[in-house]
Amino acid sequence: AQSVAQPEDQVNVAEGNPLTVKCTYSVSGNPYLFWYVQYPNRGLQFLLKYITGDNLVKGSYGFEAEFNKSQTSFHLKKPSALVSDSALYFCAVRYDSGAGSYQLTFGKGTKLSVIP
Amino acid sequence: GAVVSQHPSRVICKSGTSVKIECRSLDFQATTMFWYRQFPKQSLMLMATSNEGSKATYEQGVEKDKFLINHASLTLSTLTVTSAHPEDSSFYICSARKVGTGAHGYTFGSGTRLTVV
Numbered sequence: 001a002q003s004v005a006q007p008e009d010q011v012n013v014a015e016g017n018p019l020t021v022k023c024t025y026s027v028s029g030n031p032y033l034f035w036y037v038q039y040p041n042r043g044l045q046f047l048l049k050y051i052t053g054d055n056l057v058k059g060s061y062g063f064e065a066e067f068n069k070s071q072t073s074f075h076l077k078k079p080s081a082l083v084s085d086s087a088l089y090f091c092a093v094r095y096d097s098g099a100g101s102y103q104l105t106f107g108k109g110t111k112l113s114v115i116p
Numbered sequence: 117g118a119v120v121s122q123h124p125s126r127v128i129c130k131s132g133t134s135v136k137i138e139c140r141s142l143d144f145q146a147t148t149m150f151w152y153r154q155f156p157k158q159s160l161m162l163m164a165t166s167n168e169g170s171k172a173t174y175e176q177g178v179e180k181d182k183f184l185i186n187h188a189s190l191t192l193s194t195l196t197v198t199s200a201h202p203e204d205s206s207f208y209i210c211s212a213r214k215v216g217t218g219a220h221g222y223t224f225g226s227g228t229r230l231t232v233v
Contacts, residue, residue: 041125041227041229042226043120043122043209044160044209046223097165097173102148103162106159109158109159
């Protein structure tokens, strides 16, 4: 069975400092991994994904994530945090539920607070 | 880019009534649409997967007769919460996967906040 773990409920970081939001996964086969951001009372916005290729994936708004197969991790990073980055972040892994119906399993989310 | 429009964004209804939520892919055709439910400070829980022209596949524990899903076209899926009760109050989010993107492209609607009073 597939699963995603986000070990931190909340991450606090000072504006301008680098940030990391952690994610580990478990899935059969090659992992397809995603990061999404959610602002209050809004849907999810896509940040980036890893399908194959370079382990360092660059995405929207200056975010990047590093795929580490041996550690089954896909941590989200940003070199310099902005107050506007404060939001809820979800890591997700794709799995095939059958008949080509690919679904996403989400982690529980990590609330990022960037302190001015 | 791919855009999914979800309406209404917020709805309040009386207990016992039904509410319909629409999810439209505005600039692409969606082979598959997903419906999620999100409780406060929790992750998204997949309720059902719908493929255009066929019956939705519901996740375990989700009542089919209560949460009616219709995916009549490649651009529209609807979720109807029938005989709503206060415990159905939640944030509902749809997601659409674009035809031809394989398993890569998921676009989410902006969500619907349902409050049953």
